[in-house]
Amino acid sequence: MPFDAAPSEVPTSLDAFLASVEGRAYRLAELALGHREDALDTVQESMVRLVAYRDRPPAEWAPLFWSILRRQLTDRHRRNAVRNKVMAVLGRSGEQREDPLELMPDPGEDPAAHLDRQRAWNALGEAVRQLPRRQREAWLLRELQGLDVADTAAAMGCSEGSVKTHLSRAMSALRSHLEDWR
Amino acid sequence: MNRRDPDPMDLQTTAAARELFEQASRRLDPATALRLREARRTALAGSGQRRPGLAWGMPAGAFAATVMAVGLAWWWPGNEGTVPTGNIAETPVSQAELDALLDEDPDFYAWLAEAPVAMNDGGRR
Numbered sequence: 001m002p003f004d005a006a007p008s009e010v011p012t013s014l015d016a017f018l019a020s021v022e023g024r025a026y027r028l029a030e031l032a033l034g035h036r037e038d039a040l041d042t043v044q045e046s047m048v049r050l051v052a053y054r055d056r057p058p059a060e061w062a063p064l065f066w067s068i069l070r071r072q073l074t075d076r077h078r079r080n081a082v083r084n085k086v087m088a089v090l091g092r093s094g095e096q097r098e099d100p101l102e103l104m105p106d107p108g109e110d111p112a113a114h115l116d117r118q119r120a121w122n123a124l125g126e127a128v129r130q131l132p133r134r135q136r137e138a139w140l141l142r143e144l145q146g147l148d149v150a151d152t153a154a155a156m157g158c159s160e161g162s163v164k165t166h167l168s169r170a171m172s173a174l175r176s177h178l179e180d181w182r
Numbered sequence: 183m184n185r186r187d188p189d190p191m192d193l194q195t196t197a198a199a200r201e202l203f204e205q206a207s208r209r210l211d212p213a214t215a216l217r218l219r220e221a222r223r224t225a226l227a228g229s230g231q232r233r234p235g236l237a238w239g240m241p242a243g244a245f246a247a248t249v250m251a252v253g254l255a256w257w258w259p260g261n262e263g264t265v266p267t268g269n270i271a272e273t274p275v276s277q278a279e280l281d282a283l284l285d286e287d288p289d290f291y292a293w294l295a296e297a298p299v300a301m302n303d304g305g306r307r
Contacts (some may be wrong), residue, residue, distance in 0.1 A: 023207040023216040047225035144203045171192050
């Protein structure tokens with residue numbers, strides 16, 4: 001599949017590298033977690049951890065960063081699952097997850113277009129979050145972030161064959177969740 | 183069409199998702215963009231500086247385990263006289279446990295390794 005949306009130039013500094021990936025990392029985390037604050041925390045934690053590898057060759061930063069982000073997302077999912085269980089035991093339904101900033105249109109943008117895009121984004125997020133974890137990781141890294149199969153496999157710590165299997169299953173599931181997009 | 187060819191409708195769905203993702207990544211609201219810049223600056227400043235909120239973002243599992251341990255310690259009947267007299271430092275620790283601890287917070291354990299140790303005679307080394 002001829003797709004490579006990920007920035008391909010080797011960055012000159014870690015600052016430049018992080019600046020080039022922060023928007024995509026945030027949106028990827030937001031899709032996976034469904035919560036702005038969690039997504040921001042996850043991206044920041046991933047940046048902090050990548051800085052520990054600043055002496056590695058710049059060409060290695062991208063695969064390292066996406067691998068770190070994937071692990072951070074997994075950790076965050078586990079924490080949220082525990083938190084939800086604790087809240088359920090305590091008889092509370094959990095904090096309000098809706099973010100008012102999401103409802104604010106970009107100045108100068110047609111409000112109707114903004115609403116349409118927001119709805120599509122929410123639908124995509126809901127569909128992605130229904131996927132099993134490994135399928136979700138494979139689909140986000142390969143299809144949205146645009147890593148090639150080898151880099152996706154490296155970031156996920158599995159074989160290229162496993163990535164292809166996860167992708168195929170993810171697409172089957174998304175086919176039914178995103179029927180409205182057709 | 184060979185059976186390995188992707189379904190054109192799947193390609194269309196994926197392309198629409200990519201387009202949405204690209205737009206969303208380019209069009210961040212100012213508050214989010216600012217937060218990301220601050221996160222980058224904090225990360226690059228290094229030396230373990232974290233956003234204050236993260237200190238309270240302690241994993242819920244760890245918090246629950248701590249509460250349970252304190253509760254058990256309070257509730258569990260005492261068993262005076264059974265305190266082991268062996269040297270705790272001699273208790274073997276597996277390499278896997280050490281690696282897991284070091285991976286969790288390398289800065290803390292590096293500091294701990296350098297910290298002075300109290301001796302039985304009241305001195306420090």
